[in-house]
Amino acid sequence: MKNFTLIFLLSAFAFLSCGLANAGIPQKLDKFVAETEKNCADYTKQDWEKSRREYRALLDDYKNSKEEFSNQEKEQAVRAMGRYNALLIKNGIVKSSIGIQEISAMLPDFIKGLSEGLEANSEEINRSLKSLVDTAKLSGAVQSLGDALGKIFTPAE
Secondary structure: OHHHHHHHHHHHHHHHHHHHHOOOHHHHHHHHHHHHHHHHHHOOHHHHHHHHHHHHHHHHHHHHOOOOOOHHHHHHHHHHHHHHHHHHHHHHHHHHHHHHHHHHHHHHHHHHHHHHHHHHOHHHHHHHHHHHOOHHHHHHHHHHHHHHHHHHHOOOO
C-alpha cells in the first residue's frame, strides 16, 4: 500500500510539474508577476534589474508567439502587464521618497540660504537679467512660481 501511495504521489507531482512547465505564455507571465508581487518588498537594485530582464523576455515571448491566445488569455497577460508596471511605479515612488525625505530635512536651510544669496546680490542679478530677458515677464513668472509653491507648502485647513 505504501508503494502504491508513493507511486501515486510521484505520478501526480510529475503530471503537475509537466502541466506548469508547459503552461502558456500568458499563464507564465501571470505567475511571474504574482511571484514578484509576493517577494518584491525585499528586492535589491540587482533583483529589480534581474526581474525587469525576465519580464522583458516574457513580454518578447508573448509578442513573438505564433500561438493564438483566447480572449481570456490575452486579458490575463495584459492584466499581468498592468500589475507589473504598477509594481515598478510603486518601487520608484518608494525609492524616490527616501531621497526626498533626506533632502527635505535640508530644504528649509537651503531655501533660506538661496533667498539670502539672491537678496544680497539682487542689484547685480537685476542688471544682468535686464540685459538678457524681459524682466516684466520674468517677474510674472517668479510671482506665479511663488504662488504655486505657496499652494504646495501651505498646510491644509
